[in-house]
Amino acid sequence: MSEATTIEKPDLKIDQDEGNFSYPEDYAFDAGTGLTEKTIDYICDVKEDPDWVREFRKKALRIFREKPLPTHWASKDLENIHFDDFRYYLSKGAKPKRTWDEVPDDVKRTFERLGIPEKERAFLAGVEAQFDSEAAYSNIKKAVAEQGVIFVGSREGLKEHPEIFRKWFGKVIPTADNKFSALNSAVFSGGSFIYVPKGVKVKHPLQAYFRINAENFGQFERTLIIVDEGAELTYMEGCTAPKFDSVTLHSAVVELVAMKGAKLQYITVQNWSPNVFNLVTKRGLAHEESEIKWIDCNIGSRLTMKYPGVILKGRKARGEVLSIALANNGQHQDTGAKMIHAADETTSNIISKSISIGSGRATYRGLVHIPRHLKGCKNNTECDALLINTESRTDTYPAIVTRGEGNSVQHEASVSKVSAEQIFYMQQRGLSEGQAMSLSVNGFVNELVRQFPMEYSVELKRLIDLEMEGSVG
């Protein structure tokens, strides 16, 4: 047994926000505050990027500067992001360690407190643990690697596997997609590169864990996953950060590619502290008869804007987004899904559940596009909102464009409230007010959570319990 088992396990009852701790900063590489071409040169030098990447980044920086903020959307809070105040690259070294023993102590302790090595031993096929800008640890189980599965960071991916990496990198989400995809393209660091060869079905999930430790910092991981013909993969990511008075920025880009007949499931459970702006672009490209499924659980953050999407490019491709957003006091979860049907007989399914607590605000923003020339396409969209107390707010903006005949679209939306009578009823059975609310919320998401892998439904339930306990005075 490794020494990891003897170190304190995260106590489930200790505090409301278990990710709220940080260690003193000790970085070998720091690009300084603000974003200029020099910042990009610094990042390229540290990472020893090839020239094409340097050019790609610089072009992206120009696009980032030209693009306006999407202020016509729900929130003016984006205007409170001061890009010059962030630090764009912090690391202790660009190369991840292959064993936990080699990982620097403070970083190792961080991930141990978050229970990562434990989970790795218990049920994962591989783990990548990113600390600020770079992965501190990355390992794939030998048996999985022997099947030809590649699981590395983006830096290693573009260097060691350029023939696959360059083919898809920036193709699903072009740099100019939006201001934040451009920002990510300019300064990206970390994230995962995964390739699953034809016909290989990876039994256990691969997991990445993204941890922000530093203040005034921006984390910009870049993930590219390609699942080749007939192959299958489940990928999971978790995220946390300590609570600072200043603003933290997390802006990832995640591109998925499912080749013919492939199945790819991408699961996110994030628990950001309330000072994090979480502005993420996620999209998958689904070829013929393939399936891409996003399971997206958004807890915490100050503002999250995230709309995982699937481009259904091949006949009979299938896309799915199952999402849960929990907006606590002062938080805004602006989440949703995009389904772009681009071939006959493609199907998509969106189920979104949001919970607003106190002054928390949840917005569903959806886009379903089925053009005129297609036949036999189907979409199902369900949005359910739960409000806890009268200050809460929820909005739904479903945009469903269907043209042509022989395509079918179904949309259902509901808003419900946890009533005082319901809470009283549960309290009369001996549950505290917090437990009662927690149970109501878990009931509300229950049907959806049942579709999640076991480990993640347990994790999610625990996070909801912590949030609800903290929301009662």
Add this chain to the structure above:
Amino acid sequence: MKSTLEIKGLKAAINGTEILHGLNLTVPKGEVHAIMGKNGSGKSTLAKVMAGHPDYEVTGGDVLLDGKTILGLDPDVRAREGLFLAFQYPSEIPGVTIANFMRAALNARRPEGQEVDAVEYYNELYKKMDLLKIDRSFTSRAVNDGFSGGEKKKNEILQMAMLEPKYAVLDETDSGLDIDALKIVSHGVNSLRGPKMGILVITHYQRLLDYIVPDVVHVMVDGRIVKSGPKELALEMEKKGYDWVENLATV
């Protein structure tokens, strides 16, 4: 230590209107008492005030559970102290199964880290369901969600059986029940009767008391108990009507 549920001179109001005007009542453990009263006499208010419903304000008097006051305690604390209320209109909790709800309620009564064992829990649950003649598929349904009136009341009695309170208040448990459901629910209550529990049955109709035969009957008029007596009082009420006691109240 006293073994009674004692209500002393209880006054309570909602939105500034006093509903209970100094109500006195004592239910010893091991006995079944019934309160009869017309609509608007304050029966349901009494049940809610005892349980600590936030809409009601207690303006005088006391409620004592085994000699200790429970007024001022949160509803969940009162419940954990041993007070159970079977609701006239039980709330629905979508997505939460009866089995999970009951387990959470039992765990709330235990110290942290000493949660009920799953196997023991289901054994106990199924034992109680057999006793109450409730089908086992019942527990995998969401609490009261889409239940008929009879199912809701059965669920209340099942919860009462599982939580084993010291004192149970049954608020109009017979309302909305057909005769078959009434028999099942009454059978449930009767099988829970015993020296460890005091039961207060609140009802509008004498009919329920044919099935749950009380030790003592109290008649409530305008927020007060105006007459108490043996079970025969219920029959007398049925015959003579409430006018008879209302006259008593004004004497």
